[in-house]
Amino acid sequence: MNHPKISIIDYGIGNVKSIINALNYNKIDALLTNERESILKSDGVIFPGVGAFGAGMQKLEELKLIEVIREFTSSGRPLLGICLGMQLLFEKGEEFGHFDGLGIVSGSVKKLKVNEGIKLPHISWNEIDQEKVEWSNTILDGVPNKSKVYFVHSYACYPKDHDNILSLTNYADTCFCSSIKMNNVYGVQFHPEKSASIGLRIISNFINLIS
Amino acid sequence: MIPRIISRLDIKNEFVIKGIHLEGLRKVGDPITLAQKYYKEGIHEIILMDAVAAYYDRNSLDKIISKTCEKVFVPITVGGGIRSIENIQTLLKSGADKVAINTHALRNPSFIDETSRIFGSQCIVGSVVAKKKSESEYEVYIDNGREPTRKDPIEWAKELVDRGAGEIMVTSIDNEGTKKGFDNYLCKKINEVVSVPVIASGGCGSSDNIKYLLDTTNVSGVAIASLLHYNIESIDQIHSKLADFYDS
Numbered sequence: 001m002n003h004p005k006i007s008i009i010d011y012g013i014g015n016v017k018s019i020i021n022a023l024n025y026n027k028i029d030a031l032l033t034n035e036r037e038s039i040l041k042s043d044g045v046i047f048p049g050v051g052a053f054g055a056g057m058q059k060l061e062e063l064k065l066i067e068v069i070r071e072f073t074s075s076g077r078p079l080l081g082i083c084l085g086m087q088l089l090f091e092k093g094e095e096f097g098h099f100d101g102l103g104i105v106s107g108s109v110k111k112l113k114v115n116e117g118i119k120l121p122h123i124s125w126n127e128i129d130q131e132k133v134e135w136s137n138t139i140l141d142g143v144p145n146k147s148k149v150y151f152v153h154s155y156a157c158y159p160k161d162h163d164n165i166l167s168l169t170n171y172a173d174t175c176f177c178s179s180i181k182m183n184n185v186y187g188v189q190f191h192p193e194k195s196a197s198i199g200l201r202i203i204s205n206f207i208n209l210i211s
Numbered sequence: 212m213i214p215r216i217i218s219r220l221d222i223k224n225e226f227v228i229k230g231i232h233l234e235g236l237r238k239v240g241d242p243i244t245l246a247q248k249y250y251k252e253g254i255h256e257i258i259l260m261d262a263v264a265a266y267y268d269r270n271s272l273d274k275i276i277s278k279t280c281e282k283v284f285v286p287i288t289v290g291g292g293i294r295s296i297e298n299i300q301t302l303l304k305s306g307a308d309k310v311a312i313n314t315h316a317l318r319n320p321s322f323i324d325e326t327s328r329i330f331g332s333q334c335i336v337g338s339v340v341a342k343k344k345s346e347s348e349y350e351v352y353i354d355n356g357r358e359p360t361r362k363d364p365i366e367w368a369k370e371l372v373d374r375g376a377g378e379i380m381v382t383s384i385d386n387e388g389t390k391k392g393f394d395n396y397l398c399k400k401i402n403e404v405v406s407v408p409v410i411a412s413g414g415c416g417s418s419d420n421i422k423y424l425l426d427t428t429n430v431s432g433v434a435i436a437s438l439l440h441y442n443i444e445s446i447d448q449i450h451s452k453l454a455d456f457y458d459s
Binding site: 013015017018021022024025050051052119120121123124125150152153191193194195196197199200 | 213215250253255277280281282284285286303304305306307308330331332333334377378406407408409431432
C-alpha cells in the first residue's frame with residue numbers, strides 16, 4: 001500500500017495543523033473529518049485532542065463519534081490516540097467530575113499525584129522509559145530508550161492491564177504511563193507532532209504499521 | 212529537571228527585531244529562517260511576539276506561524292495584541308499551540324476566564340511584564356512595556372492563574388536586552404506563588420545566567436533572545452552546559 005488513507009478525527013479540539021504538517025512531512029495527505037463513512041473507510045486513524053476529559057466526551061457525543069471510533073478499533077486497523085485522544089480511549093476519567101470514556105482500553109484517567117510545590121500541568125521534554133517492553137514492530141520501533149518527548153498534561157492514564165503499557169515516564173516523584181499498545185490501538189500522552197525528530201519518527205512508524 | 216530552553220522572536224514588519232528594555236529596535240533576521248534554524252539546532256519551544264500588534268488592534272502573525280510550523284515540530288507560542296476569541300481561533304488554526312496574553316487581560320481580566328474555558332488552560336499563557344519601582348517593589352506594564360499600571364506583578368500572576376492561565380511568562384523590562392542576567396528575585400517571587408510552570412524572560416547573556424536563575428528560583432523554562440540572535444552561544448552549547456549541571 002503506497003498511500004494509506006489516514007483520517008484525523010475532527011471534533012473541534014487540538015492543534016490538528018501540526019499533525020497534518022507532520023503527516024505531510026512524511027508524504028501523507030490526511031483527511032480531517034468527523035464523518036462516519038470517511039472514518040470507517042480509512043486504513044488508519046489519528047485521534048488527537050487537548051483539554052478536559054468530560055468536554056472531549058461531550059464533543060464526541062454531539063458529533064455521534066463514540067460508536068464510530070469503537071467500530072473502527074474493532075476492525076483491527078491502526079489507531080493512534082494523542083494526549084486527550086489517548087485518555088478518552090480508557091474507561092473512566094476524573095477531571096472536573098466522573099466521566100465515562102470510550103472504554104476501549106481498561107483502566108482510568110486520574111490527576112498526576114505530585115507533592116506540594118511541584119508544578120501542574122506537567123510541561124516538559126521528558127523521557128519515555130522502555131522498562132522491559134519490546135518496542136520493535138510498534139510505533140516506538142527504533143526510538144532509543146529514554147528519548148525525550150514533549151508533554152503537556154495534568155492528568156494521566158493508569159491501565160488495568162500492564163501488558164498494554166508501552167512506556168513509562170517519571171515526573172517529580174510520580175510515575176505514569178506515557179504510551180500504550182493494545183493490538184493495533186496505540187495511545188501516547190505526549191505530542192509526537194511537537195517532539196522534533198523523535199516525534200516525526202514515531203509518526204512515520206505509525207504510517208508504516210498501516211501500510 | 213532540565214528547564215525548557217525557549218527562543219523568543221519579537222517580530223516587526225516581518226523582521227525579527229531586538230532591542231533593550233523593549234525599545235530601540237534592531238533587525239536581526241527573518242522569522243521563518245531563524246525559527247527553522249533554532250529548531251534544527253534543538254530548541255525546545257519557540258515564542259513569536261508581534262511587536263506592532265497595537266497598531267492593528269490584533270495579532271497578525273498567523274501567516275508567519277503557518278509557514279513556520281510546516282517545518283518546525285516543537286511547540287509554538289504567539290503573543291502581542293491578542294484581544295478577541297476570533298483572533299485566538301485564527302492563530303491556533305494557523306498552527307500555534309499557545310497564546311500569551313498581557314494588555315487585554317489587564318484591561319479585562321475575565322478574558323482569561325473566558326479563553327481558558329473555551330481553549331483550555333494549557334493554551335493560555337499569562338504574560339507578566341514588569342519593571343522595578345524600588346529594590347523589591349515592581350510594577351506591571353502593558354502595551355509592550357510602554358504603559359505602567361500600578362499593579363503588583365506577583366499579585367497579578369496569582370490572579371491570572373486563578374482565572375485559568377496554565378503557564379506564566381515573566382518579562383523583566385529592566386533586564387531585557389542587557390545580557391546581564393535575569394531578574395532572579397522577581398522570577399523567584401512569582402514562581403513561589405503560582406502552581407503552574409513559570410518561564411523567565413529578559414536579560415539572558417550566557418548559559419551561566421540560566422544556571423544561576425535555576426539555582427535561585429527553580430523556574431520551569433527560560434525564554435532567550437539576544438543569546439541566540441547575536442550568536443553568543445549556540446543551542447548545543449547551552450544544552451551541554453546545563454546537562455553537566457543537571458545530571459539526570
